[in-house]
Amino acid sequence: MNQPRILIIDDSKAIRLAVRSTLSRAGFDVIEARDGEQGREIITSQSDISLVLCDVNMPRLNGLSMVELIKADPSHAELPVVMLTTEGEPAMVRRARAAGARGWIVKPFKDDVLVATVRRLAQAGCEQAAK
Amino acid sequence: MTHHVSPEAAIDLDVVWGPMRLDKPSASLxxxxxxxxxxxxxAEVLASHGIRVARDRRVGDLGIASVIGFTGEGLAGALGLATTxxxxxxxxxxxxxxxxxxAAHSDWLRELSNQVLGRLKGRLLTKGYxxxxxxxxxxRGMSLVPNESRRSHIAWTVLTSPAGVVLAWLDLETSDAMAAEAGPSVAPSESGDVIIF
Structure with missing residues (x-):
């Protein structure tokens, strides 16, 4: 059985490394993008992604705009996206939800909480990727 | 070389922050x-990364800093985080x-400063800012220390860990044209919170 593939989009290499380390130990296959633009390119070119973890404040294309662009494409409507950010402003959370994000985690995150959230939401993404 | 910084000196500024006067200072700001x-x-962000710290007043010659600018209604400033x-x-x-x-160390310091300012942003939101x-x-530089003669340094904190000193400082300025006014208090999500939609 293939491991669910998780895309982490963050301009911080340290965060990408931490997420990769945590999720790899939990049995996920993790791929990385360093900003929203690169993340969008990967999402549109790879159909086997089960879930996206996405930062908000990033160069080139920020996370909220990226989610809005991705979710405007019906083929990505079911792809779970969870924002992983230092931001906790309610207006931003509402914007992400309106765009179609499935969750919001405020950094710094706890490893077990990240794994539980990804495990819970990745199932829907796996089913979409299998279609 | 060791420099002594005095947060209390900055606190003396009270109403006048930096070169500009805040017309209607809020007690909560x-x-x-x-x-x-x-x-x-x-301290909370460092603790979340397993780093225990204590307050200190001595700063050595710091060599690397991360700085993040921010803006708001009637506010502009920057947060810095520096160490060796x-x-x-x-x-x-x-x-x-x-x-x-x-490169990894610099990246991590930037992320730490981002987490500190993100948390600070949450506290400001609860006060309506x-x-x-x-x-x-x-x-990177040599002998990076806060300039005590610059009155726009309104707050800084020196924290000592077993590995050495970490300095955080906050520059904040307001303008007469856009005096800072508190809006309604907002309860933000806090570090570690998870919201599933």
Whole structure:
């Protein structure tokens, strides 16, 4: 059985490394993008992604705009996206939800909480990727 | 060389922050409140990465800093986080579990400063002040210390860890044309919170 593939989009290499380390130990296959633009390119070119973890404040294309662009494409409507950010402003959370994000985690995150959230939401993404 | 910095000196500024006067200073945005928030946010973020710290007043010659600008209604400023390369390398290894290189250390310091300002933003939101964060940038130099003669340094905190000193400081300015006014208090999500939609 293939491991669910998780895309982490963050301009911080340290965060990408931490997420990769945590999720790899939990049995996920993790791929990385360093900003929203690169993340969008990967999402549109790879159909086997089960879930996206996405930062908000990033160069080139920020996370909220990226989610809005991705979710405007019906083929990505079911792809779970969870924002992983230092931001906790309610207006931003509402914007992400309106765009179609499935969750919001405020950094710094706890490893077990990240794994539980990804495990819970990745199932829907796996089913979409299998279609 | 060791420099002594005095947060209390900055607190004396009270109503006049930097070169411009705040027409209608809010009690909740006082220098004391900001100092307390900066102290707490910095210590909490470091603790979340397994780094225990204590308040100190001595700053050595710091060599690397991360700075993030921010703006808000009637507010503009920057948050800085500085330390030495050896201290940063030790803290990185302790938190990340691998030694990393100079680029990784800089990246991690930027992320730490981002987390401190993100947490500070949350505290400001509860007081009715919304700010927008820029992308953090890091700089390397020699003898990086706060300039005590610059009155725009309204708050700074020196924290000592077993690996060395970490300095956080907050520059905040307001303009007469856009005096800071508190909006409604907003309860933000806090570090570690998870919201499933």
């Amino acid at each position: 006082s220098s004391e409140a900001l100092q307390a928030d900066l102290d707490g946010c910095t 390369d050896p201290t940063l390398a030790t803290l990185y290894a302790r938190s990340m579990g691998s030694p990393g290189d100079l 919304a700010i927008h964060l820029a992308i953090p940038q890091s700089v």
